[in-house]
Amino acid sequence: MKKTKKVLMIGNEAIAEGALQAGCRFYSGYPITPQNELPAYMAKHMPEAGGIFIQAESELSAINMVFGAAAAGAMAMTSSSSPGISLKQEGISYIAGAELPAVIVNVMRGGPGLGNIWPAQSDYFQATRSGGHGDYHLIVLAPASVQESYDIMFTAFNLADKYRIPVMILADGMLGQMMEPVIARSQKPGVKKLPAKPWTLTGCKGRNPNIVKSFYMALGDLEKFNLALQKEYKVIRQEEQRWESFFLDDAEVVLVAYGTMARIVKTAVNKLRANAKKVGLIRPITLWPFPEAVFKRLAASGRRLKFLVIEMSYGQMLEDVKLASGCKLPVEFLGRSGGGIPAETEIIRKINSLLK
């Protein structure tokens, strides 16, 4: 029988512990609120796991250390919050361009600029539209509970290694700071057999030299490389869409929310269902690839239903819902940002107005 233990953790700690259990053995980061418990956890527990923790001198340095660690074959990770993630975009683009596996955690806070330290979801565009320069994508995962924050790290590292792609965990300050019980795994059921890494830098003993680079100077080479990336993105789009859905069979209003927002929306949906209101919920777990399949299915069903997108932003995922449903169904929106979070009462009021 597998031993399991239940422990109380905040989201930031659960992400760190999940990463360690998933095999992460290199972490570098720079302090920024509201994710500071994550590097602190790594500083304490990474050495126990035999890995490397470095407090870098900047976000730029931290992400480029992740580049180096990944090039050397380590399962590598960094974390930050919105302004720090902006600084990391240079390195993330290079990691994508050099096809290195890495995990980047964004515990989002309010923006733009220094913004504030309250939870927000306003970095959705940056995360899902290749925040740095060039035609590339990250796989973006959005957990909605502390338990899922722990579990999703296995998925993150598996996908990073499987596709040699940077994976972003898009959390927020609420999730990072919230304490919930976590069932920690004493074994590693989530770690699949990962591909070998013959491309890593180990010294060229017994083989031709390996070069890790994103530079393709000769005419046509970069286009060829970009086409190869696009081909891989197509596979990821087909294979890796993840979502959770509730009450879609008869819903007249289908709410769409991710992360912390989905938690609040789910409570509202359950309350309305108790009053026999026909509401449902789609919670995207992968934000890229966006779970288009479920939206396409509903759009093609011929049913008369409305989507209501709810975000801690002024409408970013909203665009993906419109695109995924082919603008065939009405898409309504409710959102607040900069520290404001749509409350359960606001959500119920909005849904009731749509059900009329």
Next chain:
Amino acid sequence: MKKIHGHPRSLRQVSTHYCPGCGHGIAHRLIAEVVDELGIRERVIGIAPVGCAVIAYDYWDFDCSEAAHGRALAVATAIKRVRPENIVFTYQGDGDLAAIGTNETIHAANRGENLTVVFINNAIYGMTGGQMAPTTLLGQKTATTPEGRDKSQGWPLKISEMLALLSGVKYIERTSLHSPGDIINTKRAIKQAFQNQIDGVGFSLVEVLSPCPTYWGLSPLDALKWVKDAMSKEFPIGRIK
């Protein structure tokens, strides 16, 4: 017959893209010779910069990584920490190491990372067309200092002397490529910087004064003379730490 000299194993037998009279080709070869002589070709990992030497990995015949402009020592730090048994070095120009990458340079040095740095100082940005570098001399004309650098654009940055103040730094020497004797001396210093890493001594850096005839607007021979007569006055050759 005994073979006493040949093409280094660690240097591919290809033509480089460097201009006539450029110092990079010489510096590449010195590193290749040192790697061969120390017998570390199969465990060395080089970090190529952004700048004229961006495709240095097309010339060296061992494992290499690129790094974003200025980030070579962050990349190198992680590679060395993950693989301490490997010999990791960065090859960086003055813009890379002493302008956009100053922060990465100072902090890798301050952590005392057991790394080897070959720092090519040619007082100019070559790749982008001859703009002012942090090491450009006062009065030196560049694309962005058409009347010559004046003090309002800063003094030539003596990053090696600055780094020498740090406890984590174990060895710094400034050498030059302007004469055969100086080239031999440069090779000795580079070898020392690699030997230090092998021996676990710690952060070691060789600053190499290197000619850029194209963007100095000089003939290759005059460029060598300028290294000797002008550059080495501002950047004195010798052991700094």
